[in-house]
Amino acid sequence: MKIKIIDRSLAHEPKATPFKKISYHPLGIYAQRCSLLLVFSFAFLLVAVQVHGQGGIDALHKRNQFRIGVGADYIKTVDLLYSTNMFKSVRTNVQLGYSHKSKNxxxxxxLHIFLGPLKTNSGSSIVIYGKETDIHGVESIEHLDIPISQIGFNLRLGYLHKLQQLRSSSKALYLGGSLEESLTYVPAFLSIGVINYGSFNAKARFDYFLKNGKPVIFELATPLVSVVTRLPYHQSPGTPDKSSLATFFTGNNKVETLNHFQNFRFSIKYPLLVKKRIALDVTYAASWMHYYKPEHLTQAGSQLSLGFTF
Structure with a gap:
C-alpha cells in the first residue's frame, strides 16, 4: 500500500509515496518523565493551602496565589517528517498555577493542558491517498479524510530572583530559571508534530507599574539545555522485549543546547480587575519552536487567555 498526505488547495494530483507504519503512544508513559516535577508541584500546593488564609491588601499582593485560566491557542506547524504542507490548529487551553512571593x-x-483539531493551512481536513495492489496485480486508489487532534500538556517549575538594586516604585526586574516538561501528542494514524522535551530554561520578568497601581508584566523564556524526544525517521519504533510505549523513549532522546533546539516564549499580562480576594487578568503569549531531528519541525503560536487569581 502507498500513501500521501495532501492539501486540497494544491492543484496538481499527488503522487503516492511508500506507506510508513506509525505506532500509537498513549499518555501514560510520559508520567515517568514528569513525575518528579509533579511531586514538587503538589508538595508546594499542599503547603500553600495551609497558609492561604494569611491576609493581604489584594489578590496581587498575597504571598500565596492560585490561578485558574482558560484560553485559545492558534498554532501553525510544519513537520517535514510527514509532509511539506503547513498545518494549523486552534486549541482550547486550561491553565492551573500556584506562586509564592517572598521578599527576594x-x-x-x-500546568497547561491543551486540545485542538489539526487541519491543513487551507482549512480543509487532512486527506490521504492510498494505492494498493492485490494478489492478482490489480491496482486500486482510495482517498480518506482523517480527523486529527493534538493533545498535550506543559508543566513548569521556576524561580525568579528580584534584583533589588534595580527596583523602584514604578518597576521591578526578576531573573531566574525554570524546569519544564512538555508533550505534544496526536492519538491518531498520523503523528504530525509529536514531540516531548524536558528543558532547563533561562527566564526574565519585568513588572511596570502604571499610575493606577496595576502592573504590566512582561516575561521572556528560552531553553539552555533540553532532552528532546521525537519519533525516529521510520516512525515505527520497535525493540525486542519492549512495547512501542517504552521504545518511544529508548534511543530517541537527544540532549540538545540552544543552537539545535529553540523554544522562545514571550508573554504580557495585565490585571483587568483587582479585588481583595480575587483578580481577573488577560494574558497574551507568543512562541516559536524549532528542532531538526530526524527532520525539521517548526511551530509558531499565539495564545490569548483569561485568568482568575485568588
Whole structure:
C-alpha cells in the first residue's frame, strides 16, 4: 500500500509515496518523565493551602496565589517528517498555577493542558491517498479524510530572583530559571508534530507599574539545555522485549543546547480587575519552536487567555 498526505488547495494530483507504519503512544508513559516535577508541584500546593488564609491588601499582593485560566491557542506547524504542507490548529487551553512571593523572589508552578483539531493551512481536513495492489496485480486508489487532534500538556517549575538594586516604585526586574516538561501528542494514524522535551530554561520578568497601581508584566523564556524526544525517521519504533510505549523513549532522546533546539516564549499580562480576594487578568503569549531531528519541525503560536487569581 502507498500513501500521501495532501492539501486540497494544491492543484496538481499527488503522487503516492511508500506507506510508513506509525505506532500509537498513549499518555501514560510520559508520567515517568514528569513525575518528579509533579511531586514538587503538589508538595508546594499542599503547603500553600495551609497558609492561604494569611491576609493581604489584594489578590496581587498575597504571598500565596492560585490561578485558574482558560484560553485559545492558534498554532501553525510544519513537520517535514510527514509532509511539506503547513498545518494549523486552534486549541482550547486550561491553565492551573500556584506562586509564592517572598521578599527576594517568586516561586511558580504552572500546568497547561491543551486540545485542538489539526487541519491543513487551507482549512480543509487532512486527506490521504492510498494505492494498493492485490494478489492478482490489480491496482486500486482510495482517498480518506482523517480527523486529527493534538493533545498535550506543559508543566513548569521556576524561580525568579528580584534584583533589588534595580527596583523602584514604578518597576521591578526578576531573573531566574525554570524546569519544564512538555508533550505534544496526536492519538491518531498520523503523528504530525509529536514531540516531548524536558528543558532547563533561562527566564526574565519585568513588572511596570502604571499610575493606577496595576502592573504590566512582561516575561521572556528560552531553553539552555533540553532532552528532546521525537519519533525516529521510520516512525515505527520497535525493540525486542519492549512495547512501542517504552521504545518511544529508548534511543530517541537527544540532549540538545540552544543552537539545535529553540523554544522562545514571550508573554504580557495585565490585571483587568483587582479585588481583595480575587483578580481577573488577560494574558497574551507568543512562541516559536524549532528542532531538526530526524527532520525539521517548526511551530509558531499565539495564545490569548483569561485568568482568575485568588
Amino acid at each position: 523572589g517568586i516561586f511558580s508552578s504552572d
